[in-house]
Amino acid sequence: MDVELIGLTKRYGAAIAVDGIDLKVPSGAYCCLLGPSGCGKTTTLRMIGGHERASAGDVVIGPKAVGDAPPVERGTAMMFQSYALFPHLDARDNVAFSLKMRGIGKAERRAKAMAMLDLVQMSHLAGRLPAQLSGGQQQRVALARALVTGPKVLLLDEPLSALDPFLRVRMRVELKRIQTELGLTFIHVTHSQEEAMALSDLVVVMNAGRIEQAADPRTVFERPATAFVARFIGGHNVIRLPEGLVAVRADRMRLGAEAGPAALPARVVAVEYQGTSVHVGLDAEGLERAPESPAALTAILSDADFAVRPLCLGETIPVGWDASAAHRLDA
Amino acid sequence: MSGPDSMTDLALPTAASAERTAAPAVAHRPRRSLAYLQAAPLALVFLVFLVIPLVLTGIVSLWEYNEYEIIPALTLQNYVDVFDGCLSADLCTTLRTYLSTVKFVALTLAITLPLGFAIAYFLAFHIRSGTVRMGLFLLCTIPFWTSNVIRMISWIPLLGRNGLINDTLRALGLIRQPIDGLLYSDFAVVLAFVHLDTVFMIVPIFNSLARIDRRLIEAARDGGASGAQILWNVILPLAKPGIAIGTIFVTTLVMGDFVTVGVMGGQQIASVGKVIQVQMAYLQFPAAAANAMVLLAAVLLMILGLTRMIDLRREL
Numbered sequence: 001m002d003v004e005l006i007g008l009t010k011r012y013g014a015a016i017a018v019d020g021i022d023l024k025v026p027s028g029a030y031c032c033l034l035g036p037s038g039c040g041k042t043t044t045l046r047m048i049g050g051h052e053r054a055s056a057g058d059v060v061i062g063p064k065a066v067g068d069a070p071p072v073e074r075g076t077a078m079m080f081q082s083y084a085l086f087p088h089l090d091a092r093d094n095v096a097f098s099l100k101m102r103g104i105g106k107a108e109r110r111a112k113a114m115a116m117l118d119l120v121q122m123s124h125l126a127g128r129l130p131a132q133l134s135g136g137q138q139q140r141v142a143l144a145r146a147l148v149t150g151p152k153v154l155l156l157d158e159p160l161s162a163l164d165p166f167l168r169v170r171m172r173v174e175l176k177r178i179q180t181e182l183g184l185t186f187i188h189v190t191h192s193q194e195e196a197m198a199l200s201d202l203v204v205v206m207n208a209g210r211i212e213q214a215a216d217p218r219t220v221f222e223r224p225a226t227a228f229v230a231r232f233i234g235g236h237n238v239i240r241l242p243e244g245l246v247a248v249r250a251d252r253m254r255l256g257a258e259a260g261p262a263a264l265p266a267r268v269v270a271v272e273y274q275g276t277s278v279h280v281g282l283d284a285e286g287l288e289r290a291p292e293s294p295a296a297l298t299a300i301l302s303d304a305d306f307a308v309r310p311l312c313l314g315e316t317i318p319v320g321w322d323a324s325a326a327h328r329l330d331a
Numbered sequence: 332m333s334g335p336d337s338m339t340d341l342a343l344p345t346a347a348s349a350e351r352t353a354a355p356a357v358a359h360r361p362r363r364s365l366a367y368l369q370a371a372p373l374a375l376v377f378l379v380f381l382v383i384p385l386v387l388t389g390i391v392s393l394w395e396y397n398e399y400e401i402i403p404a405l406t407l408q409n410y411v412d413v414f415d416g417c418l419s420a421d422l423c424t425t426l427r428t429y430l431s432t433v434k435f436v437a438l439t440l441a442i443t444l445p446l447g448f449a450i451a452y453f454l455a456f457h458i459r460s461g462t463v464r465m466g467l468f469l470l471c472t473i474p475f476w477t478s479n480v481i482r483m484i485s486w487i488p489l490l491g492r493n494g495l496i497n498d499t500l501r502a503l504g505l506i507r508q509p510i511d512g513l514l515y516s517d518f519a520v521v522l523a524f525v526h527l528d529t530v531f532m533i534v535p536i537f538n539s540l541a542r543i544d545r546r547l548i549e550a551a552r553d554g555g556a557s558g559a560q561i562l563w564n565v566i567l568p569l570a571k572p573g574i575a576i577g578t579i580f581v582t583t584l585v586m587g588d589f590v591t592v593g594v595m596g597g598q599q600i601a602s603v604g605k606v607i608q609v610q611m612a613y614l615q616f617p618a619a620a621a622n623a624m625v626l627l628a629a630v631l632l633m634i635l636g637l638t639r640m641i642d643l644r645r646e647l
Binding site for chain 1: 547550
């Protein structure tokens with residue numbers, strides 16, 4: 001089912017957490033709400049799920065505005081950060097919980113729960129308590145629990161952040177598989193651009209309670225709407241030119257002889273070997289350096305190119321970019 | 332509790348997990364002896380002030396006595412005396428006393444448990460501010476601000492034949508004759524127990540409730556649970572350890588009491604503690620010791636039964 005937010009606002013006293021956002025998530029899409037902590041993405045998710053009351057605006061799920069309806073009536077289910085499994089119930093009863101609340105008989109709800117645990121490959125550990133499960137296993141149980149009532153929209157609050165990096169990648173694939181298999185609308189909150197890129201059909205970049213850009217991942221990366229998006233998504237240099245701000249992908253920077261006529265002399269301040277590529281940090285006269293970044297510009301060279309022309313710290317080299325690689329930013 | 336480390340199906344690098352399991356094995360021994368050392372002071376206190384006196388009581392309970400002396404000779408006569416006549420058709424004094432005491436335990440639990448749970452629930456889930464919560468906790472301890480004797484005596488002007496309640500009811504024309512049962516009755520005893528012991532129910536239950544992750548309640552609501560269903564399926568099961576500890580507190584307090592039953596019952600109601608106290612007053616120490624051992628066994632059995640129902644070790 002598609003989800004639409006219309007002027008959705010959340011105020012806590014004078015503070016505005018979510019500032020009148022509009023968004024349309026098509027049915028069956030994998031949507032990621034991406035942004036730094038405190039940008040309002042989790043609050044937005046909780047308002048969609050009915051765990052937070054909207055101060056103004058509407059959430060429309062499928063054909064109707066849901067108002068203040070409780071989660072069950074919305075057809076949403078939420079997978080909580082750190083899973084929130086019931087510690088006194090084993091995996092099977094955790095999954096069967098919402099069926100029990102609906103008054104479904106023991107045999108039937110257990111059979112359904114086992115089927116769900118099968119889907120997430122956890123049926124062999126159905127009798128274990130959450131404390132006896134690893135983080136990844138708990139996460140699978142939480143996913144099964146959210147899916148068991150057949151929701152139309154699944155809301156995921158930073159589902160992968162508690163996992164170690166290996167497991168995170170594995171579960172990412174799993175989430176995408178299940179979403180495709182079931183054809184559900186997933187709305188996933190994350191602060192990791194990598195996760196958002198890997199998973200979503202629709203990336204919604206949020207900042208300070210507003211949506212900076214909502215588009216497919218490729219558009220967001222190729223044509224970031226704002227300087228914030230370009231910086232947050234990474235892999236971009238945001239450069240202030242006399243005619244305004246432009247974003248240039250770090251892998252489209254040109255060094256040395258290829259730098260072209262408009263090249264600036266720049267000093268190498270950082271060299272990081274990354275395996276397939278080398279990240280070179282550069283400072284140049286007249287370019288501002290963002291306070292948190294180590295250099296004003298970053299150039300990503302392929303390892304082969306770097307091997308042909310190695311650079312040392314302190315070296316000065318002309319830096320430029322193809323005019324076609326520069327993307328104008330709104331702000 | 333087996334942690335995530337013991338799980339095998341994770342895609343963790345094997346070297347890392349091998350390192351993790353190897354490290355504690357080396358550090359195990361010194362850390363263990365240190366733990367014993369840290370537990371030693373408390374263990375010593377328990378040994379001197381609890382274990383040794385108990386053992387002595389046990390020994391004295393096996394001694395003989397007559398009107399003017401205690402004879403250190405082994406005998407089971409004191410225990411025989413305790414259960415004297417218990418095999419006959421009508422109940423012996425000991426059994427009747429125990430039944431009366433157990434009745435008070437049951438009545439007190441029946442009131443303090445729902446009351447304590449309700450107050451703890453209110454404190455844990457409805458009071459947001461820590462200061463207000465602390466203030467309300469202090470209010471719960473008001474019964475302990477004065478000595479037990481003063482506390483007991485204070486009931487008399489309130490509940491007595493010409494006490495505040497009887498006078499008020501008569502002045503309002505609700506009753507003609509003063510109600511006698513307010514003071515020196517089962518009612519008065521239970522009232523005093525509830526007044527004194529509810530806080531012992533509140534604190535452990537509050538402790539259990541405070542540790543419940545609020546997201547669990549959200550998750551339950553997400554699963555479609557109503558308020559009552561959340562209470563029954565999530566909060567109550569997770570409050571079980573607190574309820575068990577509170578129940579143990581109240582049970583032991585009421586079982587061992589002799590002052591409250593004595594004063595509030597007008598010295599007319601028997602209780603196990605009172606029997607022991609009277610025997611001690613008559614210097615029949617071996618008899619008192621035997622009674623005490625039986626009481627101890629009875630209380631331990633009740634606690635054992637309770638821990639059978641709730642695995643406290645696992646829940647804590």
